[in-house]
Each structure stands twice: as structure tokens, then as C-alpha cells.
Amino acid sequence: IESSTGVEISLEQLRANSTLRALAGILDQARPSDPDESLIELRPGETDPIFLIPAAARTSLSAMRYVTRIRDGVRVVGVEYPRDLPPLPAPKRVPALAKHFAAQIRTVQPRGPYSLIGNCMGGVLVYEIMQQLKQDGQDVDRVILIDCAAPKLQTAASTRGFSYYWKRFFQLL
Numbered sequence: 157i158e159s160s161t162g163v164e165i166s167l168e169q170l171r172a173n174s175t176l177r178a179l180a181g182i183l184d185q186a187r188p189s190d191p192d193e194s195l196i197e198l199r200p201g202e203t204d205p206i207f208l209i210p211a212a213a214r215t216s217l218s219a220m221r222y223v224t225r226i227r228d229g230v231r232v233v234g235v236e237y238p239r240d241l242p243p244l245p246a247p248k249r250v251p252a253l254a255k256h257f258a259a260q261i262r263t264v265q266p267r268g269p270y271s272l273i274g275n276c277m278g279g280v281l282v283y284e285i286m287q288q289l290k291q292d293g294q295d296v297d298r299v300i301l302i303d304c305a306a307p308k309l310q311t312a313a314s315t316r317g318f319s320y321y322w323k324r325f326f327q328l329l
Contacts, residue, residue: 201231209278279304
């Protein structure tokens with residue numbers, strides 16, 4: 157463990173924390189958060205990267221089945237969830253995570269056009285990342301959402317009138 161991570165764990169700590177989860181907790185506490193750990197080169201390639209945001213609390217490696225479906229030669233970079241994001245109220249979680257992910261993405265590719273893939277909760281984050289990048293004047297070329305929940309409509313169906321559906325129809329044109 158020490159040769160791989162630089163963290164020395166005593167035999168007593170190893171006995172007291174024998175599960176992988178417990179050992180991971182010790183490593184997280186012992187090592188400072190490194191921004192470079194947020195990015196994983198899932199597949200090298202000659203193109204601008206496609207950035208993959210995994211499902212919540214997952215690692216990009218858990219989404220490798222999607223990476224294998226992307227044609228050869230396309231670079232794929234996984235963006236990991238931060239270890240030290242402070243607890244936030246529900247309405248601010250997605251924008252704060254998206255801001256973190258967008259900053260990580262821009263360390264690899266400072267300017268667009270960007271290509272983004274999101275799986276499950278990662279898809280919700282990809283949508284918000286896209287909005288934030290566009291607000292910053294960046295182009296987003298591709299967005300792929302996999303197994304994401306549809307956004308919820310803001311009003312109950314029973315209270316929607318003709319004007320509501322009329323506006324929605326014209327927004328689609």
C-alpha cells in the first residue's frame with residue numbers, strides 16, 4: 157500500500173480496518189486531494205477527448221462498457237467525483253458538481269467544442285455542465301445521455317391548461 161499510494165499503514169491499522177471501505181477511508185484521510193486524480197484516461201486517441209461522467213458515487217471505470225462501443229482512435233477521459241466537496245443543500249448540489257466537473261474538463265481541453273457523455277446521474281450533470289460551458293461562451297459539440305431520468309415538469313398535469321401545451325409546442329419548433 158505504501159509503495160503504491162505513499163501512505164504508511166501500520167499493522168494495527170490494517171487489523172482494525174480490514175475491509176476495503178475502511179482502508180479507503182484511511183487513505184482518503186491521509187492523502188490530500190489531488191485535482192489530477194479527478195481525471196482518468198480511459199482510452200488514448202488522436203481526437204479531442206470525449207469526457208465521460210459516471211453514475212453517482214461510481215468511478216469512470218464502471219462505465220467501461222460504453223467506452224468499448226466508441227470507435228477506435230477516439231480519446232475518452234473519465235471525470236471522477238470529488239472526494240472533498242462540502243455538503244450542500246439539494247438545489248445547489250448539481251450546479252456545484254457541474255462547476256467542479258467543468259473546471260476539471262477545462263484542465264484537459266481549455267476551449268471547446270466539447271463532447272460529453274453522462275450515465276444515469278452523470279447525464280443530469282452533463283446537461284448542467286453543458287449549460288455552464290455555454291454560459292462561458294464555449295461550444296459543446298456532442299452530448300450523449302445514457303439511462304437518465306427525464307426532467308420533471310414544473311406543474312402538475314391536472315393544472316396545465318391549453319396555453320401551457322401551446323407554449324411547449326412552440327418551444328419545440
